[in-house]
Amino acid sequence: MEKQPLNENVSEADLILGFESLEQLNNKLNQTAIDIFTNETQRKLLSKPSHFTFSIVHRAIELNRGFKTLAESNNWITAINLMRLQADNCIRLFALSLVKDRLDFYNRIQNGEHIRNIKDAENNKMTDLYLSQKLDSLYPGFRLLYENTSGFIHFSNEHMTANTDKFEDGNDFVMHIRLSETTEFSINKKVDYAFNMFVLNKELHKLLNGYKLSMIDFMKKYD
Structure with a gap:
């Protein structure tokens, strides 16, 4: 699949x-985590898989704050890296929904085991490739967004393009070495980055809501 034109x-x-919408999602992520916490602690319980989930939410909120701060200081080269980390949050939380035993999953992660070495309920190793492809079937377009943001976090042509100004003939270009200047992005690129960060958070919130509903049902047996 190719990138869509800006x-x-x-x-x-x-x-x-876009920034305001991202802040609203931060509040929704935080409130949903509080709802999960309240649902459990009212029964004098706190499940270990929820600890895993809360840790992802905390990381997600901090990434969003960092993205906005960096963007507002015009440090987009660094800000866009955080999009890939937010995509990582999505596939990690998604992995929790795919396993047979969430407690076993939590314990293995807590002991330092990589998710890519853990199998889901269908006996598939949950590599990043597998998880991103499977999540794409739930949220079409996720895989493409995952691949595109990987081009930010690993040095690639994305960084070379950001450091190059082409002339109108398309053949000659100017390459920059910036020690004090910031890389300037067009407004349409900035809006696109902010929108994609919003999309990733929206999908993360949907996954978090799915976990919340599953725990509401699970906790009923303690009533």
Whole structure:
């Protein structure tokens, strides 16, 4: 799949709206985690898989705050790396929903085992490739977004493009070595990055809601 062309009809107002939407999702992530916590502690319980989930939520919120702070300081080269880490949060939380025994999964992760070495209920090793492809069937487009953001966190042509200005003829270009200047991105790229970060968080929140509903049902036996 190829990247979709950027929307040229955007402005700084759209970027601000993107940041506001991201902050709203931060609040939703936090509230959903509180709901899960309350549902369990009211029964004087706190499950270990929920500890795993809360840790992902905490990381997600901090990544969102970092993304906004870096973007507002015009350090987009660093900010866009956080998109890949947010995609990682999605596949880690998704992995929890695929295993037969969540407590065993938690204990193995807590003991330092890599998720890629753990098998799901269908006896498949949960590698990043497997998880991202399986999650794409649930949220179409996730795999492409995962691949594109991987190009940010690993040095790639994305960084070379950001450091290059091409002339109109398309043949000649100027390469920069910036020691004090920041890399300037077009407003349509900035809005696109903010929107994709929002999409990743929206999908993470859906996964978190799925966990919340499963735990509400599970906790009924303690009533």
